[in-house]
Amino acid sequence: MVNASAASAAPVAAARVMEWLSAVPDPEIPVLSIVDLGVVRQVGWEGDCCVVTVTPTYSGCPAMREISQGIERELDRRGIARVRIDTRLAPAWTTDWLTERGRQALRGYGIAPPAERAVDVSGILPRRDAPVVPCPHCGSARTRLVSDFGSTACKALYRCAACQEPFDYFKPH
Amino acid sequence: MDKALFESLLRWGDSPLVLSQQLSAWCGHGPALEEDLALANVALDLLGQARLWLTLAGEVEGAGRDEDRLAYLRDAPQFRNLLLVERPNGHYGDTMARQMFFDLWHYFLLERLAGSADPRVAAIAAKSVKEVTYHVRRSSDMVIRLGDGTEHSHALMQASIDALWPYTGELFVGDELDGELDARGVGCRPESLREPWLSHVRDVCAQATLTLPDEAAACRPAHRGGRQGRHTETLGYLLAEMQHLQRAYPGAAW
Numbered sequence: 001m002v003n004a005s006a007a008s009a010a011p012v013a014a015a016r017v018m019e020w021l022s023a024v025p026d027p028e029i030p031v032l033s034i035v036d037l038g039v040v041r042q043v044g045w046e047g048d049c050c051v052v053t054v055t056p057t058y059s060g061c062p063a064m065r066e067i068s069q070g071i072e073r074e075l076d077r078r079g080i081a082r083v084r085i086d087t088r089l090a091p092a093w094t095t096d097w098l099t100e101r102g103r104q105a106l107r108g109y110g111i112a113p114p115a116e117r118a119v120d121v122s123g124i125l126p127r128r129d130a131p132v133v134p135c136p137h138c139g140s141a142r143t144r145l146v147s148d149f150g151s152t153a154c155k156a157l158y159r160c161a162a163c164q165e166p167f168d169y170f171k172p173h
Numbered sequence: 174m175d176k177a178l179f180e181s182l183l184r185w186g187d188s189p190l191v192l193s194q195q196l197s198a199w200c201g202h203g204p205a206l207e208e209d210l211a212l213a214n215v216a217l218d219l220l221g222q223a224r225l226w227l228t229l230a231g232e233v234e235g236a237g238r239d240e241d242r243l244a245y246l247r248d249a250p251q252f253r254n255l256l257l258v259e260r261p262n263g264h265y266g267d268t269m270a271r272q273m274f275f276d277l278w279h280y281f282l283l284e285r286l287a288g289s290a291d292p293r294v295a296a297i298a299a300k301s302v303k304e305v306t307y308h309v310r311r312s313s314d315m316v317i318r319l320g321d322g323t324e325h326s327h328a329l330m331q332a333s334i335d336a337l338w339p340y341t342g343e344l345f346v347g348d349e350l351d352g353e354l355d356a357r358g359v360g361c362r363p364e365s366l367r368e369p370w371l372s373h374v375r376d377v378c379a380q381a382t383l384t385l386p387d388e389a390a391a392c393r394p395a396h397r398g399g400r401q402g403r404h405t406e407t408l409g410y411l412l413a414e415m416q417h418l419q420r421a422y423p424g425a426a427w
Contacts, residue, residue: 009345059288059301088273089225090296090302124280124309125371148311149211153304157207173303 010045012080017043017050024074027066028152029128031109034067038097041088049082050075055093058153091102094118095173109154112136114172133169135160143167177353178235180253181360183243185286186226186399188256190244191408192275193219196264196417203401204265210313215272218304225297242336245419249408256399257340259407263333266319266326269331272312277373278344280309280364290358327382334378335386342391343399345369353405 003103021043022035034054042053052071056064068085075083095114098106103113115131133140140162148171150157155168182421189371196216203209227240262268285303286298320330347355353362378385398404419423 057219058218058304059225060217060219062217089300090292092296092300094303115325118303121284121306124306124313126278147207147305149207149213149214151210153214159209 011048012050014043014045017052017075017078017080019127020074020078021052024067024070027070029064029106029109029111030106032102034070036099036102036105038095038099038102039067039093040071040097043052048078049084049087051084053086053088055088055091057093060153062172067140074086077149093173095170099172107136110136110167112158112167112169114170116172134166135159135163135165145169174235176235177317177350177357178359179230179353180350181227182230182233182294183253185282186223186230186243188258188275189219189251189279190223190227191254191411192258193217193223194411195258196272198262199268208265212268215308215311218301220309222297222301222304223278225301227263229293229297239390241419244417249412250402252404252408252412253400253402254404254408255340256343256396256405257337259399259405259411260337260340261407264329266329266333267336269312269315269319270330272308273316273342273377274337274341274374276309276312277370277377278341278366279425280305281369282361282363285361287365289360294359315378316383317381318355320378320383330381331383336385338386339390339393341394342393344399348401356420 016020021040021070021113022033024034026032026034026037026159028083029037037057039054039057040052041055044051044053051073054064056065067171071085072083076146096118098113106113112135115133130145133143134141134143135143137156138160140160143158144161146157146159146166148156149169154171154173156171158169159166193216196212199212200209204425215247222407223244224240227243231240231243232237255275256273260267260271280302283298283302285294287302289295289298316330319326321327322330345363347362347364351362352361355362374387
């Protein structure tokens with residue numbers, strides 16, 4: 001998403017800046033860029049200051065500071081001297097914003113991407129109809145949930161009955 | 174300063190903050206690695222939510238206090254959390270019963286606040302309720318598994334529910350502040366959360382083969398007052414640990 005109206009007068013086109021930011025990795029899942037993760041919502045300019053709007057993933061995600069630093073480092077490397085990072089809470093981040101490239105990167109890294117759309121906040125009783133999450137290692141559908149919380153809040157822990165490997169599942173959110 | 178909003182923001186932020194601190198004490202001591210990880214992650218979510226509420230509280234107050242000053246430099250009587258979250262961690266069943274009672278209340282509160290007339294409140298609530306949906310599912314599931322588990326786990330779980338029950342009354346007792354924010358469309362009356370909460374608690378306990386205590390047992394004034402700053406002894410010890418570094422080395426930064 002780029003701010004088209006500001007782009008004409010911008011020192012560097014916002015779309016180009018967005019492309020550069022696609023090189024900034026998520027600190028915890030380095031194969032995934034922050035653009036593919038969907039946290040970079042908008043790029044614009046205020047005079048010679050590049051304004052990057054980000055939406056945090058989870059409220060307590062400790063990676064947000066590193067993500068900001070990653071943006072500043074990358075833009076500094078590209079010769080943009082003045083950068084401001086704005087945080088926008090609404091609409092809340094959702095895994096629906098993961099790009100297809102991001103989903104593939106997760107799978108290749110051994111993390112199963114979300115198997116359904118954003119978490120349905122109306123369903124608060126324990127799930128009896130949870131979707132099948134295919135194993136990212138062997139592709140088997142014979143997997144089961146071990147815990148709703150894995151190595152980080154954004155992942156659940158699964159185990160594959162076919163290849164016996166445990167794996168992380170990027171939860172729909 | 175919008176005093177009613179400021180006070181309410183402290184109420185919404187202090188309960189997750191205190192509960193986060195409590196849950197963090199399980200880190201490295203959970204009954205299984207998966208439980209340990211899950212509780213640490215829930216604690217992290219709650220801490221993140223508390224930071225958002227307290228940051229906004231500081232902005233609304235306009236006196237230069239940020240999230241850190243509000244978290245680390247207030248004493249117990251200035252805290253506005255529910256007494257329920259001050260109950261000791263106890264054994265794992267105690268922690269899970271406390272969590273289930275709290276998560277369900279938290280969920281229905283946030284669901285209401287997501288429709289707040291104040292867009293800043295609505296944004297924090299809409300973000301938090303997604304996280305809390307996972308918390309609710311998990312803590313309800315654990316109560317069901319332990320309640321409907323072995324004879325031993327059932328007895329322990331029932332005792333946990335009985336012991337914590339008196340502290341659930343406070344979750345639904347409003348005061349003038351709640352009334353004011355409700356009238357402005359910014360907050361809500363806690364009384365309105367009771368029915369959906371009770372209905373779900375009944376459902377969970379039925380599945381868990383647990384018996385809900387008498388409703389009158391949750392109506393004693395002695396088990397209320399956290400939201401007005403009257404706390405139990407536990408909070409003092411908890412804050413002593415949580416605030417020690419900032420008290421001993423004012424302004425210390427990571």
